[in-house]
Amino acid sequence: MWTFHDCWAYTGHCAHYTEAGCDKWLTHCESCPLKKSYPKSILIDRSFKNFESKRKLFTSLENLTIVSVSDWLKSEIEKSFMNKYSIITIYNGIDVNQFRPCGDTRDVAAKYSIPDDKIILLACATAWSENKGFSDYIALSRIIKKNYVIVLVGLPQKMIKQLPSNVIGIPRTDSVDELAKLYSLASIVLNLSKEETFGKTTVEGLACGTPGIVYDVTASPELIDVETGFVIQKGDLQNVCEAVYELESRDIADLQIKCRNRALTLFNQETNYKKYIDLYKSILMSH
Numbered sequence: 001m002w003t004f005h006d007c008w009a010y011t012g013h014c015a016h017y018t019e020a021g022c023d024k025w026l027t028h029c030e031s032c033p034l035k036k037s038y039p040k041s042i043l044i045d046r047s048f049k050n051f052e053s054k055r056k057l058f059t060s061l062e063n064l065t066i067v068s069v070s071d072w073l074k075s076e077i078e079k080s081f082m083n084k085y086s087i088i089t090i091y092n093g094i095d096v097n098q099f100r101p102c103g104d105t106r107d108v109a110a111k112y113s114i115p116d117d118k119i120i121l122l123a124c125a126t127a128w129s130e131n132k133g134f135s136d137y138i139a140l141s142r143i144i145k146k147n148y149v150i151v152l153v154g155l156p157q158k159m160i161k162q163l164p165s166n167v168i169g170i171p172r173t174d175s176v177d178e179l180a181k182l183y184s185l186a187s188i189v190l191n192l193s194k195e196e197t198f199g200k201t202t203v204e205g206l207a208c209g210t211p212g213i214v215y216d217v218t219a220s221p222e223l224i225d226v227e228t229g230f231v232i233q234k235g236d237l238q239n240v241c242e243a244v245y246e247l248e249s250r251d252i253a254d255l256q257i258k259c260r261n262r263a264l265t266l267f268n269q270e271t272n273y274k275k276y277i278d279l280y281k282s283i284l285m286s287h
Contacts (some may be wrong), residue, residue, distance in 0.1 A: 003067040003090075006197050010080035012047030013039070016195045018218055019131050025051070026079060034254065055081045065283060067276075069198045070219035090276060092198050093269025098176045099207035101256060102184035109185055112170050114151060116200035119248065122186035122210075124153040124179070124201040125193075126172065133192030133215075134159075140192075140237050141167045144244065150190075153182060176195060183208035188247055194234060196220050202229075209256035213243050227258045 006015040012029025014020075020033050024047075032047035032062060054203055059250060066087045068074035074089045095177035121144070125132045136153075141150050143166050152163075153170045156253045160169030173179055189205030191214045202212040202223045212229040215221035247255070 001065045001067060001279065003069065004073060004197075005069055007073070007076060008039075009054065010077065010082050012049075012051035012054070012268060013041065013045075015024075015039070016131070016197070018195045058082060059084060061085075063287070065279065067279070070222055072222065073197045074220040082098070086278070090272055090279075091267055092200060092203070092205055093268055093272035094200065094203055094263070096207050096264055099180050099183065099204045099263075101180045101269065105181045105185040108178055108181040112151075112168060113250040114143045114168060114185065115149060117147075118149040119147055120184060120186040121148055121150045121188050121190055121244065122153065122205070123190045123192065124182075124204075126154055126193050128155055128159065130151070131194050133194060136192045136235065136237060137190070138167065138239060140190075143237060144241055146243070147241060151186065152181070153179070179204070180208055183210050183269065186210050188213055188229075188244055190240075191215070192240070193220065199223050203263060206259040207267065209245050209260045211255055211259055213240060213247075225262065228255075228262050229259075 007017060008015045011017060011025040012071045013032045013036055022033055024030065027170050028048070029051035030048040032045050035041045035045050035047065038192070059226065064085045066077060066082060067084050068077055068087060068089045069092050071089050073085050077083065077087050114120065123137060137150055137152060150167045151170060152167060154172045155169040157171065160171070162265040165170050185206070185211070189202060189210050189212045191199055191202045191212060193199065194215065195218045197219050198223065199220045200212065201221065202214055205212050206228060212224050214224055214229070216229055216231050217234050224231055229247070232239045232243055256266040
């Protein structure tokens with residue numbers, strides 16, 4: 001059994017290809033437009049040879065079950081040379097006991113100088129880049145109403161120093177408790193990423209009772225429904241603003257319950273781990 005967390009297994013090089021608009025993996029990779037991106041290859045383009053090797057080796061297995069972490073990724077795998085195998089979706093799970101609505105968030109607000117007279121829009125990433133939507137958050141800060149502040153978590157110091165006044169940068173935190181408080185402090189969790197095979201920050205926000213706004217690309221739309229946020233056309237920042245204002249007009253207590261329930265239903269790690277165990281058992285019993 002093999003869990004796919006990205007697209008690397010069936011391409012000649014890259015882990016993601018949608019933002020580059022590349023579909024060579026459907027037939028045969030070569031002349032890779034992303035060889036300088038993760039996993040980086042500075043000088044040599046081995047995408048043709050890598051594609052050949054992967055196709056030969058990965059399709060030589062007689063018995064393989066592939067688990068995808070989203071329905072979007074599953075649909076992509078089904079178009080690839082790996083489509084001879086059984087492919088199922090099991091969403092990534094999160095610890096809903098750690099990621100939960102936190103009542104008192106004053107300590108984390110004070111630590112990062114987050115004003116209590118502003119409405120907080122939060123976004124998190126472990127590695128910020130254009131594909132994670134960094135420039136869109138900066139552009140959004142220019143058009144959002146003045147009673148909002150955008151908080152970006154996971155930024156290096158050199159990026160924090162360049163932020164506009166209504167954007168607060170926070171370095172990466174390894175404290176789950178602190179992160180849960182930040183999600184709870186926020187009114188909305190934004191994920192303006194341009195390619196995701198899952199989108200864990202959106203789900204963590206839901207578990208803390210906070211609605212989300214995502215772009216209509218790759219796996220992100222699967223995470224949100226009409227009761228827990230909005231799916232916006234990629235790059236349409238004016239509609240992002242309108243979605244923010246609409247969510248702010250809804251009943252907060254009701255919204256928190258619906259967000260939390262969605263996380264408990266779809267993304268509880270205890271439930272999703274059990275799906276893996278059940279899958280192991282079914283594979284063993286069939287052989």
